[in-house]
Amino acid sequence: MKKVITGVVVLVMLSFTTTFANTIDNNESVNKRVERSFKKEFASAKLTSWTKVSNLFKAEFTMNGQVMFAYLNEEGEVVGVYRNILSDQLPIQLLTELKDDYSDYWITTLFEMVKDNGTSYYIALENGTHQLVLKSDNSNNWFVYSKIKK
Numbered sequence: 001m002k003k004v005i006t007g008v009v010v011l012v013m014l015s016f017t018t019t020f021a022n023t024i025d026n027n028e029s030v031n032k033r034v035e036r037s038f039k040k041e042f043a044s045a046k047l048t049s050w051t052k053v054s055n056l057f058k059a060e061f062t063m064n065g066q067v068m069f070a071y072l073n074e075e076g077e078v079v080g081v082y083r084n085i086l087s088d089q090l091p092i093q094l095l096t097e098l099k100d101d102y103s104d105y106w107i108t109t110l111f112e113m114v115k116d117n118g119t120s121y122y123i124a125l126e127n128g129t130h131q132l133v134l135k136s137d138n139s140n141n142w143f144v145y146s147k148i149k150k
Helices: 002-015 032-041 092-101
Strands: 046-053 056-063 066-072 078-084 106-115 118-126 130-136 143-149
Touching: 032 066, 032 078
Parallel strands: none
Antiparallel strands: 046 056, 056 066, 066 078, 078 106, 106 118, 118 130, 130 143
């Protein structure tokens, strides 16, 4: 399961920088198991659109006025749900650490991911020389998930 979650995170991060998802059109449909599972889990979802990302189905939808994304596997199991957030929506400890330790970086992507084992936050930062992805699983501190020198 950990490999699947790590894969989803990589897919989410890549989806912000590359276009590799295939929009599902009328000739190709989401399997019934996935669709039933989604409707059960997200009964109040509106404006749902589907794409296929690798071996997962990605649903983009609106719920309670918030655009959200859910990844489901072929069996209809929800692998993860994420939403983009603003930095002021982070737990205060994470926001403080960002301001103290990463003030020379700007935020390029920030999202909250919810999965079976809890909520995680991911943030992509950039400055003149590096691109960083930080992760927090405990809402108390960040750790470097990846670092790339430009």
